Amino acid sequence: MNYIMKYGAAVIATGVFLGGLGLSGQAVDASTSKTVSSLAASSKKVNSDISLKWNGKALSQKGMLDRGAVYVPATVIRDVLGLPLKYDAKNKVYTLGDGYNKLSANVYNANEIYLTVNGYFAGEPGGKIVNGRLYIPYKVLNEYMGIQGQWSPSAKLLNMTAKKQNPITIKTETVKKKILNTTAVVNYPVISGLENEEAQTKINNVLKKNMENVFDAAEGDVGTLPPSGSDYPYEFQGDFVVHYNANGLLSITTSEYSYTGGAHGMTFRNSYTFSLKDGKQLKLGDFINMQGKNKQKLNNLVLNKMKEDGGYLGGFKGVPTDAQFYLKDNAAVLYFSLYEYTAYAYGFPEFELKLKEWK
Structure with missing residues (x-):
């Protein structure tokens, strides 16, 4: 199984x-x-x-x-x-x-x-x-x-x-807001220690904006909902994980979990990979070759894997240039959201792409 x-x-x-x-x-x-x-x-x-x-x-x-x-x-x-x-x-x-x-x-x-x-x-x-x-x-x-x-x-x-990691500090900031009769909590990262203060500000602004978007989405979701009950109270939680922090690169995934009734909650995630040199947000194509035959090879890999693993709902037309991904040692991990192409029970489909194999 x-x-x-x-x-x-x-x-x-x-x-x-x-x-x-x-x-x-x-x-x-x-x-x-x-x-x-x-x-x-x-x-x-x-x-x-x-x-x-x-x-x-x-x-x-x-x-x-x-x-x-x-x-x-x-x-x-x-x-x-x-x-x-x-x-x-x-x-x-x-x-x-x-x-x-x-x-x-x-x-x-x-x-x-x-x-x-x-x-x-x-x-x-x-x-x-x-x-x-x-x-x-x-x-x-x-x-x-x-x-x-x-x-x-x-x-x-x-x-x-x-591991030898970048000489930076990553601090967790926590923000809480009352939404209906529950408290929404978001933990988000704040970066310090970069020599390039402009780059540091640029990165922190992106991460802070993501945190604000979590609250905006939560408040939008509950606009038509009654107050949550005591048996199954609503939940709004945001967090993050650091995947890679070395060689002048920083890769972070933020998560947003909400439960507003029904059979299950819903999780969303966004990944951000930054160049610490200038604060630029990097794309999957900055790490692997997504041109020509390689693009078709990648599309075939993703489609075949989703069909093989089961739960494929259809609709896949190719990996977009702004695809969600994160870095790990020697690899980029491409992923898709819940329900985007596969059934909920199959979670987030992930595809580990070894950098040396996708030059």
């Missing part, structure tokens, strides 16, 4: 995102000295211990290899990065970190642990609890927690270190 179908209703009902194209990438031997963005192992053995290092120093705790995915104990990340790790027993939720990269692990059972970053669904695989300890997939740590690593399949060793 497609995992989006399996988990879609439960995940979307909580207002988090669906997406992702799988759990693993290419395994690389550490002797090649290449940094890997995701890890897969040739071994199929379940729950096999692996050794962990941080900056070349051996750690006492062990990681885990399970069905081709590498997992790291949450306590390791707490210790090496000095992040807070908390557990809310009432709601069965772990939180790791703070600020804009706060990771939450929602525990349904030991093998169903949904991972979100600021409300953004972090994809598959989810977390695991083994012998009372929470394990996080390295893939999630790499994509959202600022960690990179080298993996040696032969030695079963993962050597981690912190």
Whole structure:
């Protein structure tokens, strides 16, 4: 069964995102000295211990290899990065970190642990609890927690270190407004530390305008609605996640979740990728070749994938020049909105495009 179908209703009902194209990438031997963005192992053995290092120093705790995915104990990340790790027993939720990269692990059972970053669904695989300890997939740590690593399949060793990121500060600002008898809350990013103040102002203006649009949309939606009831109160929530913050580029996705009655809420998202040098907002075509035969190749890839995954509603005529996307290490991720081309339960269709393959 497609995992989006399996988990879609439960995940979307909580207002988090669906997406992702799988759990693993290419395994690389550490002797090649290449940094890997995701890890897969040739071994199929379940729950096999692996050794962990941080900056070349051996750690006492062990990681885990399970069905081709590498997992790291949450306590390791707490210790090496000095992040807070908390557990809310009432709601069965772990939180790791703070600020804009706060990771939450929602525990349904030991093998169903949904991972979100600021409300953004972090994809598959989810977390695991083994012998009372929470394990996080390295893939999630790499994509959202600022960690990179080298993996040696032969030695079963993962050597981690912190990513080199742009020397900027990303602060979360929170704005609240009373709408009907509920409080709309939007958390949005504010950037500081750029040498080019004009570029910094330009970026912050875009992100602030997005926040204002969330409130405008919420107020517009409720214009004809009665006050929300106590059993199923209305909700309006905005958040953001940082996908990429390196090499003079910053890629952020903002989310807007609203529930105004009915069977389920609705999530919208917008992504912004900026050049920190001048504050310019970049397009997908700035990172991949979307001209000539490549454009047709991309259109075919997207259409075939949506049909293959199921839930395709029709209407796709091609990837537009202003398509929604975000950056990650060595790739651009193209995506479409809920209901745009696929049924709601299939979430946000995503297509990871390796930059070196789309020159």
